Amino acid sequence: VEASIPEPQRAAWKNFAPKPFTSSEEFEKDAIRHIETTLARSMYNCDEGAAYAGTALAFRDRLVIDWNKTQQNQTFKDPKRLYYLSLEFLMGRALDNAMLNVGQKDTATKGLSDMGFRMEDIIQQEHDAALGNGGLGRLAACFLDSMASLNYPAWGYGLRYRYGIFKQEIIDGYQVEVPDYWLDFNPWEFPRHDITVDIHFYGHVNRYQDDTGKTVCQWEGGEIVTACAFDVPIPGYDTSTTNNLRLWGSKAASGEFDFQKFNSGEYESSVADQQRAETISAVLYPNDNLERGKELRLKQQYFWCAASLFDIVRRFKKTKRSWSDFPNQVAIQLNDTHPTLAIPELLRILIDLEGLEWDEAWSIVHKTFGYTNHTVLPEALEKWSVPLMQHLLPRHLQIIYDINFQFLQYVERNFPKEREMLGRVSIIEESQPKMVRMAYLALIGSHKVNGVAELHSDLIKTTIFKDFVKIYGPDKFANVTNGITPRRWLHQANPRLSELIASKLGGYDYLKDLTLLHKLESFVDDKAFRKEWAEIKYANKVRLAKHIKETTGHSVNPSALFDIQVKRIHEYKRQQLNIFGVIHRYLAIKSMDAEARKQLAPRVSIFGGKAAPGYWMAKTVIHLINKVGDVINNDKDVGDLLKVIFIEDYNVSKAEIICPASDISEHISTAGTEASGTSNMKFVLNGGLIIGTCDGANIEITREIGENNIFLFGNLSEDVEDLRHGHVYGTYQLDEGLASVFDEIQKGTFGDANAFSALVNGIVEHGDYYLVSDDFNSYCKTQDLIDESYKNQDEWITKCITSVARMGFFSSDRCIDEYAEMIWNIEPIQPSKTTDGL
Ligand code: GL4
Numbered sequence: 001v002e003a004s005i006p007e008p009q010r011a012a013w014k015n016f017a018p019k020p021f022t023s024s025e026e027f028e029k030d031a032i033r034h035i036e037t038t039l040a041r042s043m044y045n046c047d048e049g050a051a052y053a054g055t056a057l058a059f060r061d062r063l064v065i066d067w068n069k070t071q072q073n074q075t076f077k078d079p080k081r082l083y084y085l086s087l088e089f090l091m092g093r094a095l096d097n098a099m100l101n102v103g104q105k106d107t108a109t110k111g112l113s114d115m116g117f118r119m120e121d122i123i124q125q126e127h128d129a130a131l132g133n134g135g136l137g138r139l140a141a142c143f144l145d146s147m148a149s150l151n152y153p154a155w156g157y158g159l160r161y162r163y164g165i166f167k168q169e170i171i172d173g174y175q176v177e178v179p180d181y182w183l184d185f186n187p188w189e190f191p192r193h194d195i196t197v198d199i200h201f202y203g204h205v206n207r208y209q210d211d212t213g214k215t216v217c218q219w220e221g222g223e224i225v226t227a228c229a230f231d232v233p234i235p236g237y238d239t240s241t242t243n244n245l246r247l248w249g250s251k252a253a254s255g256e257f258d259f260q261k262f263n264s265g266e267y268e269s270s271v272a273d274q275q276r277a278e279t280i281s282a283v284l285y286p287n288d289n290l291e292r293g294k295e296l297r298l299k300q301q302y303f304w305c306a307a308s309l310f311d312i313v314r315r316f317k318k319t320k321r322s323w324s325d326f327p328n329q330v331a332i333q334l335n336d337t338h339p340t341l342a343i344p345e346l347l348r349i350l351i352d353l354e355g356l357e358w359d360e361a362w363s364i365v366h367k368t369f370g371y372t373n374h375t376v377l378p379e380a381l382e383k384w385s386v387p388l389m390q391h392l393l394p395r396h397l398q399i400i401y402d403i404n405f406q407f408l409q410y411v412e413r414n415f416p417k418e419r420e421m422l423g424r425v426s427i428i429e430e431s432q433p434k435m436v437r438m439a440y441l442a443l444i445g446s447h448k449v450n451g452v453a454e455l456h457s458d459l460i461k462t463t464i465f466k467d468f469v470k471i472y473g474p475d476k477f478a479n480v481t482n483g484i485t486p487r488r489w490l491h492q493a494n495p496r497l498s499e500l501i502a503s504k505l506g507g508y509d510y511l512k513d514l515t516l517l518h519k520l521e522s523f524v525d526d527k528a529f530r531k532e533w534a535e536i537k538y539a540n541k542v543r544l545a546k547h548i549k550e551t552t553g554h555s556v557n558p559s560a561l562f563d564i565q566v567k568r569i570h571e572y573k574r575q576q577l578n579i580f581g582v583i584h585r586y587l588a589i590k591s592m593d594a595e596a597r598k599q600l601a602p603r604v605s606i607f608g609g610k611a612a613p614g615y616w617m618a619k620t621v622i623h624l625i626n627k628v629g630d631v632i633n634n635d636k637d638v639g640d641l642l643k644v645i646f647i648e649d650y651n652v653s654k655a656e657i658i659c660p661a662s663d664i665s666e667h668i669s670t671a672g673t674e675a676s677g678t679s680n681m682k683f684v685l686n687g688g689l690i691i692g693t694c695d696g697a698n699i700e701i702t703r704e705i706g707e708n709n710i711f712l713f714g715n716l717s718e719d720v721e722d723l724r725h726g727h728v729y730g731t732y733q734l735d736e737g738l739a740s741v742f743d744e745i746q747k748g749t750f751g752d753a754n755a756f757s758a759l760v761n762g763i764v765e766h767g768d769y770y771l772v773s774d775d776f777n778s779y780c781k782t783q784d785l786i787d788e789s790y791k792n793q794d795e796w797i798t799k800c801i802t803s804v805a806r807m808g809f810f811s812s813d814r815c816i817d818e819y820a821e822m823i824w825n826i827e828p829i830q831p832s833k834t835t836d837g838l
Contacts (some may be wrong), residue, residue, distance in 0.1 A: 017065055026106070027111035032054065045484050046234070051112065062102060063242060066242040074214055079829055080330065083156075083330065084335065085166055085335060086140040087338040090129075090138040091131065091232075095123055095126050101148075101237045105119075128182070128651050130652070132164075133288035138678065145485040145487060148239070148241050150236070152829060157246050158245065158304065158759060160230045160248060160280075165286055166180055166286055167647055168650070173622075189231065191249075192445035196226050197248075197310045199303050199306045199394055200224055200306075201222050203221030203394065204221055204394055205217050205398060206218040211461075211605050219395040225277045225303065237513060248281065260639055285668060293384065298391065308342070310349075313346075314830070321338045323357050333370045333824070336375075337381075337382045346368065369449070369473060371445075374676075375675050381439055383436065392757065404428055407425075421467055443465060449465070451479050451480075453696045470672040481700055492659055494660040496539065505517075505519050513813075517808045518805050518808060521786045537660075538816045543560045558641070563663065563666065566611060569615075569622055571617055571769075574671055577624050579628055579737060580741045582628060585780075585783070607646045608648075617758065625644065665680070665689075667691070667692035670695070671715055675696055677698065678697070684701060684705065685804060687803075689711065691801060693712070693713065697810070704807065705802065709799045724767065737776055
């Protein structure tokens with residue numbers, strides 16, 4: 001590559017390529033130039049929005065240089081790359097992250113202040129990139145940050161939704177959804193009008209023999225939609241490595257067909273075609289842990305898989321290697337089953353387009369893919385109806401049947417005495433209509449399957465994939481416990497705590513190796529350190545209280561115990577257990593004498609999270625929380641002892657304010673239902689304690705930080721099945737405390753009781769599937785323990801500091817190293833030092 005660029009041209013690039021800012025004046029010069037020329041606005045017209053744009057564009061210029069260099073360097077070295085296929089990337093804001101990773105935030109802060117702006121205000125101008133629902137999407141974003149920070153050659157592939165997750169408004173206590181059109185001004189994406197892929201839907205398969213007598217399949221007819229690439233730079237922390245996230249947008253294919261329509265006067269219908277094509281990437285499906293089997297969703301999945309694979313194969317083919325080298329150059333990770341169609345698609349490319357034989361193609365495919373399972377909830381396991389698949393993707397359905405045929409033959413040969421197993425493990429479920437079980441297809445087509453926390457990885461082996469452990473042996477299954485990026489979730493969200501830690505550890509190296517936090521333990525008795533620690537927590541609570549005041553109008557006391565549960569609203573996450581507990585506490589306070597009240601630590605119960613728009617029970621829980629808040633917050637007799645707050649529109653940028661401000665946060669899913677959870681890690685890393693069940697990563701957090709530093713309660717996952725069975729077939733005994741809570745609801749204390757009858761009856765009459773009643777007593781007692789514990793602030797702070805010191809394991813850097821070593825077999829590429837990237 002180097003030799004092909006003439007010397008004078010290289011010199012020009014070396015001379016004139018933008019360099020890092022050396023002063024705040026240089027930053028200002030660039031920002032103002034962008035405001036004047038790129039935005040065509042003058043000084044008199046420069047509001048905070050324009051200052052944000054100028055700042056973002058000035059940083060973007062620097063980022064792009066590193067990005068180009070990284071890509072050039074990686075193309076030149078041509079290592080094995082990882083491609084992370086995810087339908088969700090919940091990125092949040094980019095500017096602060098870019099400034100911190102590139103390391104010039106202070107320069108820009110000074111420059112902005114010279115221009116009359118405050119950095120905090122400018123950062124808040126940015127719209128969150130909310131292309132995800134919750135933990136699964138945010139995990140993908142943390143992974144991108146770690147891959148770049150560790151210099152791995154890795155790309156993300158996703159969809160460029162025009163509408164991300166909806167904005168939530170609370171009106172009269174009800175959730176109302178408002179569309180999130182976020183692309184008005186997005187300086188972080190680069191449309192690549194020259195990188196397009198035509199994607200085929202519908203039609204039929206033509207099977208014939210070619211000249212040599214070989215059977216060939218040709219997919220014909222149907223319609224074409226074009227995928228257009230939009231690239232987003234992903235800067236690593238303290239490295240110039242800047243990776244790429246490629247998002248596909250859909251548009252109508254511009255073929256002769258359209259021109260004919262134009263010419264024959266069918267202008268309107270040709271515009272309608274255009275709009276139909278654009279709907280494919282228009283909107284993110286707002287369900288977390290739930291699949292609804294809509295045709296447009298399947299179209300999204302194929303559109304994105306086919307475009308990404310075409311791109312990956314095109315890049316591989318440029319290197320002129322033989323096909324058998326493909327798995328040595330390419331690793332593809334499937335983030336849940338959403339991208340499973342990539343498996344039959346790669347087979348189709350290799351067999352139908354490249355002419356490989358089945359066995360060779362299969363061996364390549366199988367070595368290339370890895371599959372991460374993120375849930376065992378039955379309603380979240382993807383199944384697509386065979387007739388729909390036949391209609392939309394006729395060739396892929398054939399390939400899926402071929403995979404299944406080979407697989408079932410293998411099972412039959414190896415387990416001749418277990419014929420009943422065949423029906424259980426078949427990719428095709430023999431229901432009416434037949435269904436394609438995507439998790440089985442993903443598992444069969446991958447060389448490794450992993451869960452996301454130890455308990456979850458064990459559970460998939462004993463429940464949904466039990467038969468497959470027998471068929472393939474245990475080595476096909478692995479665990480990679482989730483993690484979070486400490487850059488965003490400590491350094492960016494909690495700058496003062498980050499600085500305090502750095503002052504004790506002698507710098508910020510811990511942001512690159514989070515296990516270094518263990519050195520904090522030797523400062524646990526350091527008086528000045530503890531004092532500052534407490535001051536920072538208080539300041540973070542003041543910041544959240546200010547946000548609550550501005551958005552809800554309620555004043556909360558920052559000295560009260562802040563008890564926070566923020567996450568998607570879902571029955572399995574049991575926000576209902578929390579709010580019933582709040583009512584229980586309210587009733588207890590009402591019956592207390594003045595002396596008892598004096599003994600009680602004031603509390604603020606804070607909730608936040610979105611319900612899927614069609615999930616009525618989850619919406620009822622939101623409604624109940626708000627109604628209970630209305631009553632308690634206005635009860636003069638209770639005053640500051642208890643407040644209930646629902647924070648509207650929980651998202652990544654709000655999480656950055658909320659996570660540093662907790663004393664206690666709640667991670668209280670029915671044991672065995674939360675695969676991992678990741679906000680549990682965020683809260684502990686920010687010096688908050690947690691109340692939780694023995695579920696997901698709570699178990700490993702307990703192991704790391706010590707059981708004295710966490711408040712665990714409730715039944716264990718191994719007992720859940722028996723308890724449920726007992727509810728249905730035994731005599732059901734409602735917990736007494738919970739019964740008193742239900743009586744209060746029934747009395748109409750929180751408004752029309754009928755509004756909440758489905759919620760109550762789900763527990764009292766319909767089997768209490770999530771074991772709210774079984775865990776209620778244990779939950780309340782543990783909350784009492786928290787009250788006691790919080791009174792001793794000295795011990796409390798010791799617990800917090802000790803916990804933070806022991807959280808090193810939960811960095812997403814550790815996860816990515818584990819994936820790289822165990823599943824992807826990729827190595828880091830050191831960034832090039834030269835200016836031309838070679
Ligand atoms: C989830 C799990 O519910 C959550 O526990 C886990 O932390 C996350 C990332 O692995 O994946 N699975 C689905 S589906 N949505 C999630 O957030």
